Amino acid sequence: MxxxxxxxxxxxxxxxxxxxxxxxxxxxxxxxxxxxxxxxxxxxxxxxxxxxxxxxxxxxxxxxxxxxxxxxxxxxxxxxxxxxxxxxxxxxxxxxxxxxxxxxxxxxxxxxxxxxxxxxxxxxxxxxxxxxxxxxxxxxxxxxxxxxxxxxxxxxxxxxxxxxLGESETLLGKSVLVTAGGTREPLDAVRFVGNRSSGRMGVALADTARKRGAKVTLLAANLAVEPPAGVDVIPTTTAEEMLAAVRANRGADLVLMAAAVADYRPTDRSDDKRPKADAPWQVTLEPTPDILAELGARRENGQVLVGFAADRGANGLERAREKLARKAVDLIVFNDVARDDIGFDAPDNEVVLVSASGETHVEKAPKDRIASAIVDRAEELLRERS
Ligand SMILES: Cc1cc2nc3c(=O)[nH]c(=O)nc-3n(C[C@H](O)[C@H](O)[C@H](O)COP(=O)(O)O)c2cc1C
Incomplete structure (x- = not known):
């Protein structure tokens, strides 16, 4: 000590x-x-x-x-x-x-x-x-x-x-996979169905893990911010591309799934630009593959899996608890997107870390500090595993 x-x-x-x-x-x-x-x-x-x-x-x-x-x-x-x-x-x-x-x-x-x-x-x-x-x-x-x-x-x-004190390289020798940003699901050559995620939270997580000595791969979905230096960045525009990249990067010690991956995508997509017309354009959406559930089901030995739940209010927290078990992950980071001062496209966040052993409320703070708290908790889980 x-x-x-x-x-x-x-x-x-x-x-x-x-x-x-x-x-x-x-x-x-x-x-x-x-x-x-x-x-x-x-x-x-x-x-x-x-x-x-x-x-x-x-x-x-x-x-x-x-x-x-x-x-x-x-x-x-x-x-x-x-x-x-x-x-x-x-x-x-x-x-x-x-x-x-x-x-x-x-x-x-x-x-x-x-x-x-x-x-x-x-x-x-x-x-x-x-x-x-x-x-x-x-x-x-x-x-x-x-x-x-x-x-x-x-x-x-x-x-x-x-x-x-020579203690900072707490993730030295570990590999960390981070997803960040929001996927875009094309409707045609120029239009897409997307979300407001900027990627700040995932970028802060990647940066924190890298500073702690980890080898970090960042799957970047349409980031509105610069990715951190010193990490491998793989662009992934759609949920399908994100899934393929996750599959191609198996074996990480820690997976932090911070990206807002579309739950639905247009069933039909045109490779051309649909011309403007007076008639309504009816779009049918189909579910996208559930990346987190797949990772949970095919988890590698000792891997720690962290999912994120951007949801609204007390019911949202309840759904985050349920998601922990349903998707077989180790930690769910819940943030309440009913508030406009935190979460999507905001510099700050405030989260609840939900794990099987209990819940920790992390007070509102800049995303790099929230990232430290999340990585601290993930490191505890990694230590418990080994
Ligand atoms: C309300 C108040 C706030 C102060 N804040 C500071 C400060 O932020 N930084 C500083 O250098 N001195 C500040 N001072 C002055 C120091 O308290 C003062 O120089 C004192 O002698 C410092 O003693 P120390 O360095 O032994 O603690 C403040 C003084 C008061 C009364």
């Missing part, structure tokens, strides 16, 4: 540090929170002790002599200056001087403090010394100003922490 010294300094973003402590603890790390008096004005040291599952009365000094990683999040302009110049006047700065090993710093301050030449010079000193900096991001800071200064998101800091 890696020991992480976790410094918190006095910025509003201290509340976000709570989530980071939770992620580290959940990831099985031994977290020692070190809270400056400045930070204690925002979030009490007791809160961090509780989140790190430690006694608030514990003396942190014995832990300062050995740690695998030192994190400061958020790091104020004041603390950056102290770290750069070797001051040691509180627990965080004392720990920094005593620590031997990787240091990860997540600055957070208003954009003017961030742009100040004094801060820039301090950052240069830290960088030159090998300190790893994450963020800050551009966005609205707490005072309502816009600019660079907002602390990086806890998930991003956590990912960097894992990399520094």
């Amino acid at each position: 890696a020991r992480v010294l976790f410094g918190v300094t006095g910025g509003i973003a201290a509340y976000k540090a709570c989530d980071l402590v939770r992620l580290l603890v959940k990831g099985g790390h031994d977290v020692v929170p070190l809270v400056t008096p400045g930070a204690d004005r925002f979030v009490r040291a007791r809160t961090f002790a509780a989140l790190a599952r430690r006694s608030p009365a514990e003396d942190p000094y014995p832990h300062l002599t050995r740690a695998d990683l030192f994190v400061v999040a958020p790091a104020t302009a004041n603390t950056l200056a102290k770290l750069a110049h070797g001051l040691a006047d509180n627990l965080v700065t004392e720990a920094a001087l005593a620590h031997r090993g990787p240091t990860l710093v997540a600055p957070a301050m208003n954009p003017r403090m961030w742009a100040n030449p004094a801060t820039r010079a301090n950052l240069e000193i830290l960088r030159a010394r090998g300190t790893v900096l994450v963020g800050p991001d551009e966005g609205e800071v707490a005072e309502g100003e816009w600019g660079v200064g907002r602390m990086a998101e806890p998930e991003e800091i956590y990912a960097r922490a894992r990399t520094l």
Whole structure:
């Protein structure tokens, strides 16, 4: 179990540090929170002790002599200056001087403090010394100003922490097949029956799996976004092509079926463009092959199969539970498409992960964070399999 010294300094973003402590603890790390008096004005040291599952009365000094990683999040302009110049006047700065090993710093301050030449010079000193900096991001800071200064998101800091701890390649040696986007079923040479899926969710999943060391194949159905670098991309326009590509890419350790595959396609399709006419055009639709059910029925040894259910409301969740059993998959990711702020063609999502052992609600977040939660759960299932 890696020991992480976790410094918190006095910025509003201290509340976000709570989530980071939770992620580290959940990831099985031994977290020692070190809270400056400045930070204690925002979030009490007791809160961090509780989140790190430690006694608030514990003396942190014995832990300062050995740690695998030192994190400061958020790091104020004041603390950056102290770290750069070797001051040691509180627990965080004392720990920094005593620590031997990787240091990860997540600055957070208003954009003017961030742009100040004094801060820039301090950052240069830290960088030159090998300190790893994450963020800050551009966005609205707490005072309502816009600019660079907002602390990086806890998930991003956590990912960097894992990399520094040599833990990030959790899918190394695994192959992952991802489907993304929405299929288009032709009516004639130029018209089709399609859906609003942009492919963002599947692309985020492919990117997450690749960053974790997997060999990723992405079956891309009419993506509205760029596929990530470093993955094999196979274009698949229709449900039929998607099925053929899935069959040709059997044997993946993990299959993430995020694409919105048409359930129905036009029975007749013309290779020409149907001319415009006054008479109505009656179209008959027939069911497409059920790719997920086929994969479930012919599952390879140890393979983890994740399906997606874009459905509406509480009944939709009920149908997702039923789909888990009917299609013999390991996990169904349910998202409620009755809402227009998440799901189809939106940057955010909010999902329920439905598996035989229970359900987990993943709060509304950008799709890359949702992708991390899904891949985390899929990795747990892979570990259970082996
Ligand atoms: C409401 C409020 C918000 C603050 N937010 C920040 C911040 O985001 N970043 C920063 O560098 N300083 C911020 N400060 C100033 C620091 O709290 C101050 O420099 C303090 O001395 C930092 O001490 P520490 O680095 O030892 O925690 C804030 C101060 C107040 C009162």
